[in-house]
Amino acid sequence: MINKVKELRELYGLTQGQLGEKVNVSRQAINAIEKNKFDPSIWLAYDLAKLFNKSIKEIFDFEGSKRK
Amino acid sequence: MINKVKELRELYGLTQGQLGEKVNVSRQAINAIEKNKFDPSIWLAYDLAKLFNKSIKEIFDFEGSKRK
DNA sequence: AGTAAGTGTAAAGTTAACCTTACACGAAAT
DNA sequence: ATTTCGTGTAAGGTTAACTTTACACTTACT
Numbered sequence: 192m193i194n195k196v197k198e199l200r201e202l203y204g205l206t207q208g209q210l211g212e213k214v215n216v217s218r219q220a221i222n223a224i225e226k227n228k229f230d231p232s233i234w235l236a237y238d239l240a241k242l243f244n245k246s247i248k249e250i251f252d253f254e255g256s257k258r259k
Numbered sequence: 260m261i262n263k264v265k266e267l268r269e270l271y272g273l274t275q276g277q278l279g280e281k282v283n284v285s286r287q288a289i290n291a292i293e294k295n296k297f298d299p300s301i302w303l304a305y306d307l308a309k310l311f312n313k314s315i316k317e318i319f320d321f322e323g324s325k326r327k
Numbered sequence: 328a329g330t331a332a333g334t335g336t337a338a339a340g341t342t343a344a345c346c347t348t349a350c351a352c353g354a355a356a357t
Numbered sequence: 358a359t360t361t362c363g364t365g366t367a368a369g370g371t372t373a374a375c376t377t378t379a380c381a382c383t384t385a386c387t
Contacts, residue, residue, distance in 0.1 A: 208362095217345075219347090222365065222366085228366095229344060229345085230344080232301065232344065233315075234298065246316070248314070248315075284375070285377080290334070300374060332385085334381105334382085336382105337378100338377100341374100341376070344373085344374090345370105346370075351364105351365085351366085352366105354362085356361080357359085
């Protein structure tokens with residue numbers, strides 16, 4: 192799913208690894224989500240939204256994304 | 260995860276099966292979410308929120324729920 | 328009495344969201 | 358030149374979110 196994780200991560204000056212630590216997933220999981228390889232679980236989406244002070248919808252573009 | 264799916268479903272006068280049809284999951288999936296057997300995928304959470312005209316956070320209580 | 332509708336739950340299978348390990352690459356610094 | 362850091366990606370494994378099928382139970386209707 193199309194998302195703004197990479198932009199927000201860079202805005203916060205974090206590496207993929209650092210962001211992974213903060214939300215308790217691996218760096219590869221962050222990478223995969225940024226590259227749209229798979230969709231986050233609802234908990235991961237929530238954690239990312241919380242960290243970046245945004246709603247899930249602000250980060251993840253449901254309308255513009257293709258359902259896999 | 261604690262949620263308001265059952266209340267909202269009944270508010271809309273839907274059976275579990277009817278709700279399942281509307282969001283393209285089985286009736287058992289709806290039942291399991293209502294009974295907190297498992298957490299919805301992010302897409303299912305989105306579909307339910309959209310159907311009920313609420314945000315995901317309004318329906319699913321992340322703060323008050325235990326992470327499994 | 329019988330039947331239909333709604334719900335609860337269980338078993339077995341599939342799939343996708345993770346994991347760890349590993350390797351390759353480019354950029355930047357020493 | 359070589360090391361370090363960040364990223365991209367692939368392989369193989371685990372787990373949970375689903376599926377279908379099936380059965381039991383309650384309530385309501387005829």
